[in-house]
Amino acid sequence: MPEPDEPGPAPAEASGPVVTDAEPEPAPDEAPAPEEAEPEPTFSALGLSEPLLRAVAEKGYTHPTPIQQQAIPWVLMGRDLLGCAQTGTGKTAGFTLPMLDILSGSRARARMPRSLILEPTRELALQVADNFVLYGKYLKLTHALIIGGESMSDQKDLLMRGVDVLIATPGRLIDMFERGGLLLTDTRVLVIDEADRMLDMGFIPDVERIVSLLPKNRQTLFFSATMAPEIRRLADAFLQNPKEVTVSKPATVATTITERLALVSEHDKREALRRLIRQEDVQNALIFCNRKRDVDILYKSLTKHQFSVGALHGDMAQSTRFATLEKFKAGEIRLLCCSDVAARGIDIGGLSHVFNFDVPHHAEDYVHRIGRTGRAGREGRAFTLASPEDRFVVEAIEKLTGHPIPRIPVEGLDVVEWAESDGRRRRGRKAAPAAKRAKEEAAPKAARAGGRRKAAEPKPAEAKQPQPEIRAVEAVAPEPRRAETRRTEPKRIPEPRYERPLRPERGTRPEREGRDRRRDDDLGPAVVGFGPDIPAFMLVAARPRRQHAATADLTAVEETEA
DNA sequence: AAAAAAC
Missing domain, CATH: 3.40.50.300 (P-loop containing nucleotide triphosphate hydrolases)
Structure with missing residues (x-):
């Protein structure tokens, strides 16, 4: 045959x-590449x-x-x-x-x-x-x-x-x-x-x-x-x-995609993102987070800062998922904060930008994510925010794509250095205040080096470009950030226990009834029978599994951005 | 480490 x-x-x-x-708008003028003269x-x-x-x-x-x-x-x-x-x-x-x-x-x-x-x-x-x-x-x-x-x-x-x-x-x-x-x-x-x-x-x-x-x-x-x-x-x-x-992958990072990477402290990421969005000419953009929870948090944060933004992840009601996607495609929403549910396959015509709020854990996911932009020969820009622990994932990405991602500073924010260790082994501390974490990183590593695989050889070439030292323009008050501290260091329930930060009164938030009510302020001290030493996994398990934008916990945003 | 997918 x-x-x-x-x-x-x-x-x-x-x-x-x-x-x-x-593709929503077919753009019929968009003729096939002229250099292909073969009879099509x-x-x-x-x-x-x-x-x-x-x-x-x-x-x-x-x-x-x-x-x-x-x-x-x-x-x-x-x-x-x-x-x-x-x-x-x-x-x-x-x-x-x-x-x-x-x-x-x-x-x-x-x-x-x-x-x-x-x-x-x-x-x-x-x-x-x-x-x-x-x-x-x-x-x-x-x-x-x-x-x-x-x-x-x-x-x-x-x-x-x-x-x-x-x-x-x-x-x-x-x-x-x-x-x-x-x-x-x-x-x-x-x-x-x-x-x-x-x-x-x-x-x-x-x-x-x-x-x-x-x-x-x-x-x-x-x-x-x-x-x-x-x-x-x-x-x-x-x-x-x-x-x-x-068909050869269009994803071998299309040449029409401009990639940039900003290394900032975990604490500065939301601020860095806002600054990047504001300084870029963003028509419409996907913003990827690694976790659904962080999609919710970032969505709340961006909303609060008056951005036109929607959220998309698998824990949201299906009707919301479709409706949000429609609005985004129709241009009613300009930013879409999403999990990897949107990383592959979903085709939205003419995205001007992709932001990786988190570096994806799998290098291929990076390619898929940024491949949402720069399609059909159009220009696309992909920005990745990396925090110090992301060093090895970033290296894996650069190895896969075959080129280093050019580093940029974010105006007005401190430039930080890669951490010495892989963030994964210290995942419990991910959200700890940057200063504290930096101190710990600087501490002698003898204790945790034992029995561990040796960290990969630091790559000499691209890792440390001399970065301009830029001091924060506006003084960002170092907040106590109670919620995150408690979440990550559950062994000591921090004081004060019943202090109530600014938040809606009880009763105005009907979704936080019964079991769910124990989400944050009550979480620590009220666990009966454990006293202050509650095993970490129990605190994790106590968080309700399903939450979507409407019921998402505002605590983190409120407390870090009040 | 996390995401997705069934009530």
């Missing part, structure tokens, strides 16, 4: 993806039916991206596909378009979806659903979004009526199946999207189970940004005679 495509995806394809995933295939040459071509054309797209060129004809033939590509390459349209074509021939029966697309996050599932609506405009096909966090009965009703395309996250799909709302025996097309991420997130057992429920005789499309051995093993298990399509 001859390959239905031309071999050469030029490595420069990132410069001109014609169809990107759910059009969508109509790929074998798609007229209603689809019309929908595509209406969005202003004329030329398929490399992955679309390669995948679409193949998928139309009913063959399996192994796609090594990530968002931004036009991958989503690469499978939605031919799937719509395949499915348009007949109708679905109740409870028996004809195709299934598995996505690792709810936002991605929604994005794919949007694609089906967009391109299925002139076809009479139905789809259902089966994800957690939303009414199950609505989803069940949809399924009862019969859907052609089922877009789902694994957890809810299995739940639905177990409740008998779903039969997968007639599902002939399966898409596993972002398989590497499914693996990272531990979804693979679920995915394997789901696949076992599908008929053997089916078409499978499998996408992953990387092809690690484990992913390869899965692909072998799920696919039959697949065509492999590899």
